[in-house]
Amino acid sequence: MAMCSTLINRSLRGGLVVVGGLNLGGSLELIHNAIDVVELAVEKGANLVLMPVTARKQLVDLSDEMATKxxxxxxxxxxxxxxxxITD
Known part of the structure; x- marks a missing residue:
């Protein structure tokens, strides 16, 4: 992300955590503990987390307190x- 944003001379959003990886075949890697990832990101000061849509169902159990942060x-x-x- 950082290299791509530098190439087009655009900044990434502040407080951003990007989760997930790309496999050699081009598919996205699964996130196994999405709630733990979000909680850790908030603990480290993030206010925005980008993650693969495949992790969406795991976040049903995210606490209300964490969801507001x-x-x-x-x-x-x-x-x-x-x-x-990238920033708007």
């Missing part, structure tokens, strides 16, 4: 994640 945006591919990560 962070915005979670979902992406279905790397391009969409990058578009959501």
């Amino acid at each position: 962070v915005n979670v945006l979902f992406y279905s591919d790397v391009r969409e994640a990058f578009v959501k990560a």
Whole structure:
């Protein structure tokens, strides 16, 4: 994300954590503990978490307190994640 934003001379959003990886075949890796990831991100000062849409169902059990502290945006591919990560 950082390299791509530098190439197009656009900044990434502040307080952002991007979660997920890209496999060699081009598919997104699954996140196994999405709630733990979000809680850790908030603990480290993040207010926005980008994660694959496949982790959406795991966040049903996210506490109300945690849900008020962070915005979670979902992406279905790397391009969409990058578009959501750059500042407006």
